[in-house]
Amino acid sequence: MKLWLKVFWCTFLLFEVLFNAASFYLIQHNFNHNQVREVDRGLSEQHIITAQIETDWSYINNLNQLLNTTKEGVDEFLQHNASKYLKSFDPGNASIEIKNNRNQTVFTNLSETVAGPRPELEVEEPGDRKYIIRSFGHKSVLFVAGVLTLSGSDFKLTYSLDLTGIYEDKNAQIRNFIRINIVITVVLAAGLYGLIWFLTRSIRMLTRSAQTIASGRYTHRVNVISRDEIGLLAEQFNKMAEAIEEKVNALETTDRNKQRFIHYLTHELKTPLTSIIGYADLLRTATFNEEVFYKSLHYIYSEGKRLESLAFKLMDLILFENNEPRMTVWEMETVLEESVQTMRPQLEKAQVGLSMTVEAIRLPMEKDLIQILCTNLIDNSIKASNAGDRIRIRGYKTNDHQYVIEVQDEGIGIPEQDIPNVFEPFFKVDQARSQTNRGAGLGLAICAEIVRLHKGELDIQNRLNEGTVVRIILPGSYN
Amino acid sequence: MEKIIIIEDDPAISDLIKLNLELAGYDCRQAYSGQEAQCILTDFSPDLVLLDISLPDMEGYELLDRFKNSEVPVIFLTARSALIDKVKGLKMGADDYIVKPFEAMELLARIEAVLRRYGRKSDRMDFGGLEIDLEERTVKRDGFIVDLTLKEYELLLLLIHNRNKALSREKILEHVWDYEYIGETRTVDIHIQKIRKKLGWEDRIKTVYKFGYRLEVLS
Numbered sequence: 001m002k003l004w005l006k007v008f009w010c011t012f013l014l015f016e017v018l019f020n021a022a023s024f025y026l027i028q029h030n031f032n033h034n035q036v037r038e039v040d041r042g043l044s045e046q047h048i049i050t051a052q053i054e055t056d057w058s059y060i061n062n063l064n065q066l067l068n069t070t071k072e073g074v075d076e077f078l079q080h081n082a083s084k085y086l087k088s089f090d091p092g093n094a095s096i097e098i099k100n101n102r103n104q105t106v107f108t109n110l111s112e113t114v115a116g117p118r119p120e121l122e123v124e125e126p127g128d129r130k131y132i133i134r135s136f137g138h139k140s141v142l143f144v145a146g147v148l149t150l151s152g153s154d155f156k157l158t159y160s161l162d163l164t165g166i167y168e169d170k171n172a173q174i175r176n177f178i179r180i181n182i183v184i185t186v187v188l189a190a191g192l193y194g195l196i197w198f199l200t201r202s203i204r205m206l207t208r209s210a211q212t213i214a215s216g217r218y219t220h221r222v223n224v225i226s227r228d229e230i231g232l233l234a235e236q237f238n239k240m241a242e243a244i245e246e247k248v249n250a251l252e253t254t255d256r257n258k259q260r261f262i263h264y265l266t267h268e269l270k271t272p273l274t275s276i277i278g279y280a281d282l283l284r285t286a287t288f289n290e291e292v293f294y295k296s297l298h299y300i301y302s303e304g305k306r307l308e309s310l311a312f313k314l315m316d317l318i319l320f321e322n323n324e325p326r327m328t329v330w331e332m333e334t335v336l337e338e339s340v341q342t343m344r345p346q347l348e349k350a351q352v353g354l355s356m357t358v359e360a361i362r363l364p365m366e367k368d369l370i371q372i373l374c375t376n377l378i379d380n381s382i383k384a385s386n387a388g389d390r391i392r393i394r395g396y397k398t399n400d401h402q403y404v405i406e407v408q409d410e411g412i413g414i415p416e417q418d419i420p421n422v423f424e425p426f427f428k429v430d431q432a433r434s435q436t437n438r439g440a441g442l443g444l445a446i447c448a449e450i451v452r453l454h455k456g457e458l459d460i461q462n463r464l465n466e467g468t469v470v471r472i473i474l475p476g477s478y479n
Numbered sequence: 480m481e482k483i484i485i486i487e488d489d490p491a492i493s494d495l496i497k498l499n500l501e502l503a504g505y506d507c508r509q510a511y512s513g514q515e516a517q518c519i520l521t522d523f524s525p526d527l528v529l530l531d532i533s534l535p536d537m538e539g540y541e542l543l544d545r546f547k548n549s550e551v552p553v554i555f556l557t558a559r560s561a562l563i564d565k566v567k568g569l570k571m572g573a574d575d576y577i578v579k580p581f582e583a584m585e586l587l588a589r590i591e592a593v594l595r596r597y598g599r600k601s602d603r604m605d606f607g608g609l610e611i612d613l614e615e616r617t618v619k620r621d622g623f624i625v626d627l628t629l630k631e632y633e634l635l636l637l638l639i640h641n642r643n644k645a646l647s648r649e650k651i652l653e654h655v656w657d658y659e660y661i662g663e664t665r666t667v668d669i670h671i672q673k674i675r676k677k678l679g680w681e682d683r684i685k686t687v688y689k690f691g692y693r694l695e696v697l698s
Binding site: 263266267270271272273274275277278279281282284285286287292295296299302303 | 489494495502558580581645690
C-alpha cells in the first residue's frame with residue numbers, strides 16, 4: 001500500500017474510533033444524568049405525596065374528632081382522594097398505588113400491571129424508600145415505594161413515573177449522532193484524501209525523479225520547492241545526482257580517452273608494421289634490384305626503430321602509472337646538467353643553442369625520471385625550434401617554497417586550442433611536421449605522468465610563433 | 480599502362496606501394512598531403528586513386544568528392560579497422576577499403592578488380608607474345624588458341640599480375656584453388672609444369688628454391 005494511503009487510512013480510522021467513542025460516552029453520560037435526575041424527582045415526589053396524604057389525613061382525623069363525626073375510614077379516604085394528589089405533578093406520566101399492610105391494593109391508577117416480584121415494596125421503616133425501573137415493551141417506568149402511616153396503620157405507597165421520555169431522548173440522540181457521523185465521515189474522508197494526497201505529492205515527484213535518474217538520465221534534477229523534510233531530502237538527492245553525474249561523466253571521459261588511446265596506438269603500431277612486413281615481403285619475393293634492396297632495408301630498420309621507441313615509451317608510461325617512485329635527495333643543478341649533456345648531439349645536429357641558469361637546491365626526486373622529463377622537454381623544444389634558435393633553461397625558488405624548472409624556446413609554439421590536449425597520449429600538434437620528426441606523441445604524456453609522481457604541476461604558456469614556456473612547479477617545502 | 484595516384488602521408492608505406500605497383504606494371508605518382516595531391520592532379524589524370532584516410536592537412540574523406548565528380552575509382556587505405564569507419568568510407572563513395580597492414584597481393588587484386596569494374600582495364604591483354612581475352616577467357620599465341628584448363632588459366636593470370644615476384648606455393652593454392660594451405664602443394668607444381676609446357680615458358684617461370692615460382696619479365 002502506498003504511504004499516503006496508509007496515512008489516510010490510519011488517520012481516518014483513528015478519528016472514527018475516537019469520535020464515536022467520545023460521542024457515545026457523551027450520550028450515555030447525558031442519559032445517566034437525566035435518569036438520576038428523574039429518579040430524584042420520583043423520590044421527592046413520592047415523599048411529597050406521602051407527606052401530603054399523612055398531613056391531610058391527620059387534619060381530617062382531628063377535624064372528625066372535634067366535630068365528633070365519623071364519616072369515612074382510611075381506606076375510603078384513600079380511594080376517594082388519592083388520584084387528586086397527582087394533579088399537581090405530571091398527571092400524564094405519574095400514577096400511584098397504595099397497598100395496606102396485608103398487601104391488598106387499596107388504591108391504584110397504574111397503567112401497567114406489574115407481574116412478578118416487587119422488591120421495591122420491601123420497605124419497613126417510615127421514611128425509607130426503594131425504587132426500581134421496569135420496562136414494559138417500549139416503555140420504561142420508575143417505581144418508588146415508601147411507607148405511608150395513617151392512624152397507626154401502615155400502608156405502602158408506590159409512586160410510578162414514566163421515564164420513556166429520557167429513553168426516547170437517548171435513542172433520538174443516537175439517531176441524530178449517526179446522521180451527523182455519516183456526513184462527517186464523508187466530508188472527513190474526502191478532505192483527508194485530498195489533503196494527504198496534496199501533501200505527499202512531493203514524495204511522488206521525488207520517486208519519479210529517482211526512477212528517471214536510475215534509468216540513466218543523469219542530468220535530471222528533482223524540482224521540489226518546499227522547506228519541509230521532503231524539500232531537504234530532495235536537495236540532498238539532487239546533490240547525490242550531481243555527484244553521480246560527475247562520476248559518470250568522468251568515467252565517460254576516461255573511457256573516451258582510453259578509446260582514443262587504443263585508436264592512436266593501433267595506428268602507431270600498424271603504420272610501421274605495414275612497412276616492415278611489406279618491405280620484407282618485397283625483398284623475399286621480388287627479383288633482386290640493388291636500389292630497391294637498400295631502400296627496403298633502410299625502411300625496415302627505421303620503422304623497426306620507430307616501433308622500438310614506441311614500445312619503450314609505452315612501457316615507461318605503464319611503469320609510471322603503477323609504481324611509486326623511490327625518492328632520494330639530489331642536487332638539481334647536477335641532474336639538469338647531465339640531462340643537457342645527453343641532449344648535446346641533437347642540439348648540435350639541429351643547430352640550436354642552449355643556456356642554463358639554475359639556482360642550487362637539493363630536492364628529493366627519482367633522478368632517472370627527472371632526467372627523462374628534462375630530455376623530453378628539451379627534445380620537444382628542439383623539434384619546435386629552427387636552426388639558430390636558443391633554448392633557455394631556468395631553475396629558481398619561488399616565494400611560496402616551490403621550485404620551478406622552466407624550459408623556454410623560440411620555436412613555432414602551440415596553437416591555443418591544442419594546449420589542453422597536449423598531455424593526451426599520441427596527441428601531435430602539427431601532424432605534417434610530426435611525421436618528419438617521427439615522434440609518437442607520447443613525450444608530454446610521459447612528462448605529465450612524471451610530474452604527477454613528484455606531486456608537482458606542469459604548466460604550458462605559449463605565444464604562437466614566439467615560442468613556448470614549459471614550467472614544472474615542484475613542491476620544494478620538504479627540503 | 481594504368482595511372483595510379485598514391486595519396487599517403489607515411490613515406491615508407493607510400494614507397495612500398497609504389498614499388499609493388501611498378502612491379503605489376505602501373506604508372507604511379509605519390510602525394511604526401513591533400514595539398515600536394517591537388518597540385519599533382521592538375522596535370523595527372525589517374526585511372527585510380529589510393530587514398531589514406533588520415534592525412535596531415537585534411538581528412539581523406541574531403542578529397543573524395545573531387546574524384547567522384549570525375550568518376551575516378553577510389554580505394555581507401557587506412558589503419559582504422561572499426562566497422563563504422565569502413566561503412567563511412569564506403570557510404571561516401573569509396574569503391575573499396577584496405578586496412579593496414581595489408582599484403583601486396585591483396586592490394587593488387589583489389590586494384591585489378593576495381594579497375595575492371597570501371598572498365599578502365601581493357602578486356603584484352605597482350606603479354607609476352609600472348610593475347611589474353613579476359614572476357615572470353617581465352618589465351619592466344621601467334622593467333623592460335625592455347626588450350627588451358629580453368630585452373631591453368633587462373634594460375635597464369637595470377638603469375639602475370641604478380642610478375643617479377645616470387646609466389647609461394649601456399650599463396651598460389653590460396654588464390655587459385657581458394658583454400659588454405661593444408662600441405663598438398665603438389666597440385667601447384669603439376670599445373671606449373673603444364674603451363675610451362677603449353678606456353679613454352681620453361682625459362683620464364685622460374686622455380687624459387689624452397690619457396691615457389693616467379694614469372695620473370697625483363698623490361
